Amino acid sequence: xxxxxxxxxxxxxxxxxxxxxxxxxxxxxxxxxxxxxxxxxxxxxxxxxxxxxxxxxxxxxxxxxxxxxxxxxxxxxxxxxxxxxxxxxxxxxxxxx
Amino acid sequence: xxxxxxxxxxxxxxxxxxxxxxxxxxxxxxxxxxxxxxxxxxxxxxxxxxxxxxxxxxxxxxxxxxxxxxxxxxxxxxxxxxxxxxxxxxxxxxxxxxxxxxxxxxxxxxxxxxxxxxxxxxxxxxxxxxxxxxxxxxxxxxxxxxxxxxxxxxxxxxxxxxxxxxxxxxxxxxxxxxxxxxxxxxxxxxxxxxxxxxxxxxxxxxxxxxxxxxxxxxxxxxxxxxxxxxxxxxxxxxxxxxxxxxxxxxxxxxxxxxxxxxxxxxxxxxxxxxxxxxxxxxxxxxxxxxxxxxxxxxxxxxxxxxxxxxxxxxxxxxxxxxxxxxxxxxxxxxxxxxxxxxxxxxxxxxxxxxxxxxxxxxxxxxxxxxxxxxxxxxxxxxxxxxxxxxxxxxxxxxxxxxxxxxxxxxxxxxxxxxxxxxxxxxxxxxxxxxxxxxxxxxxxxxxxxxxxxxxxxxxxxxxxxxxxxxxxxxxxxxxxxxxxxxxxxxxxxxxxxxxxxxxxxxxxxxxxxx
Numbered sequence: 001x002x003x004x005x006x007x008x009x010x011x012x013x014x015x016x017x018x019x020x021x022x023x024x025x026x027x028x029x030x031x032x033x034x035x036x037x038x039x040x041x042x043x044x045x046x047x048x049x050x051x052x053x054x055x056x057x058x059x060x061x062x063x064x065x066x067x068x069x070x071x072x073x074x075x076x077x078x079x080x081x082x083x084x085x086x087x088x089x090x091x092x093x094x095x096x097x
Numbered sequence: 098x099x100x101x102x103x104x105x106x107x108x109x110x111x112x113x114x115x116x117x118x119x120x121x122x123x124x125x126x127x128x129x130x131x132x133x134x135x136x137x138x139x140x141x142x143x144x145x146x147x148x149x150x151x152x153x154x155x156x157x158x159x160x161x162x163x164x165x166x167x168x169x170x171x172x173x174x175x176x177x178x179x180x181x182x183x184x185x186x187x188x189x190x191x192x193x194x195x196x197x198x199x200x201x202x203x204x205x206x207x208x209x210x211x212x213x214x215x216x217x218x219x220x221x222x223x224x225x226x227x228x229x230x231x232x233x234x235x236x237x238x239x240x241x242x243x244x245x246x247x248x249x250x251x252x253x254x255x256x257x258x259x260x261x262x263x264x265x266x267x268x269x270x271x272x273x274x275x276x277x278x279x280x281x282x283x284x285x286x287x288x289x290x291x292x293x294x295x296x297x298x299x300x301x302x303x304x305x306x307x308x309x310x311x312x313x314x315x316x317x318x319x320x321x322x323x324x325x326x327x328x329x330x331x332x333x334x335x336x337x338x339x340x341x342x343x344x345x346x347x348x349x350x351x352x353x354x355x356x357x358x359x360x361x362x363x364x365x366x367x368x369x370x371x372x373x374x375x376x377x378x379x380x381x382x383x384x385x386x387x388x389x390x391x392x393x394x395x396x397x398x399x400x401x402x403x404x405x406x407x408x409x410x411x412x413x414x415x416x417x418x419x420x421x422x423x424x425x426x427x428x429x430x431x432x433x434x435x436x437x438x439x440x441x442x443x444x445x446x447x448x449x450x451x452x453x454x455x456x457x458x459x460x461x462x463x464x465x466x467x468x469x470x471x472x473x474x475x476x477x478x479x480x481x482x483x484x485x486x487x488x489x490x491x492x493x494x495x496x497x498x499x500x501x502x503x504x505x506x507x508x509x510x511x512x513x514x515x516x517x518x519x520x521x522x523x524x525x526x527x528x529x530x531x532x533x534x535x536x537x538x539x540x541x542x543x544x545x546x547x548x549x550x551x552x553x554x555x556x557x558x559x560x561x562x563x564x565x566x567x568x569x570x571x572x573x574x575x576x577x578x579x580x581x582x583x584x585x586x587x588x589x590x591x592x593x594x595x596x597x598x599x600x601x602x603x604x605x606x607x608x609x610x611x
Contacts, residue, residue: 008410008571011491021486032574033484040574063575067181070577074175081175085168092161 225349258385506557
């Protein structure tokens, strides 16, 4: 099922001179820098064939793994920021500065 | 236009219930965290915000308040990266509740509102020219600055943009067209419906009065909305450098001049004038896009604040992006020129003989250029960060609506106290504008009000992060490139937040040397 937002227009794209796109969408001809992005785009915005659906699922699987690692970093980042802020406030309000 | 979508979100939500539930909990946690952070920062910075330098050092130093603002915005971004369920995000963004208000009010309502607004305009001009010595007892000054520029503007983003209905100049233009039509002077002129504005005119057209208008001139398409950008910068410059905030006669003169220009422009160029030239209408239209009350294809609907921005990119016209950036910049500029740091920075220049008016104009243009430049640079970086072929220009247009909540939040922070403080005076003087009471009451705001101001700025930025996050998911395929694409804009937003918070925490004085 196409899932793109019907109110949003297709964005303008430009491929830099001397660069060949990794792939072009067979439905809307939008070029992509990586096969990964192309597979995701076809699955998200168009009605994919069986083969395209498989590639989309595989790309999603890759996303999931990468996203897990990214989220781990984000959570650690949040925790460190939170702790650092609390310590900073303790130091400032305690008169260390 | 939104009709086919109106039904979809609910379907999506019920279907994606499992995933939506998890996302819902994540949203809940994010909100809890944000509230907790606000509570901490708010408590500690209460004094810093309200009285600037005077009490700030006793509690939390300004630098820490500013830094905390940056941390909250950055932390909010990290939290939104945990929300990756696109369907659930759309469930939030596309939620709407139809309101039984007609999208185009009846003729009688328009006539009454038009007559009332023209009456108020006349009252402002008359009371301005016949003002008492004390401007805080003058209806024109109180009404224009506290009632209209602070209070009414706040309603355009907190409730909805009602300006096309109560715009006195539109009513005058409609009246002019009508008189012209009755006198039979329409020979040889072309009739337009809403001018050459494009799709966004629908709302303003129906509200704009007679629907049929006689426009004899046209503004070149290549100018886009640049006239409005220039008009906005010029208006803010006049507001800052002249005593128009305290001098009722000058204010009334300015209003008369503005009325003549706007009515002449409206008669000659039709609706295009209000869409592309008149900065006041443009400002309210831009703020109105943040508001919960939104016009839909067949009426009016309540949406969550800011979510209308996630499905409504800017029209492809020159100057559209520049106008949004200009709106953001002028709210900052307005506060910046009142800080002691500004006085210290420009004092050598003025002492060296540079006219102060020129310094103010130069800083206005330079700051605008800087804001546009930073935004463009960020858009270019977005293209690289997302590893995408989407043009930098398209990225600029795509994400520009996310800047509007920031401008709205800053406006509220800047003017809410002003409005609340002067509201009793406005009410008393408004009750008898020609014989105002000798002593008007002014609310003195409690110390915690500074916290409210900080929360307004932060709230605008947090909303902007959400809008940018949603827009990124619509633009780039997958999750990770959409998240990575936001790094440059988050850096820019952290920079804007810290700048705005710094300005807000400074002691307020009137702009020097002018």
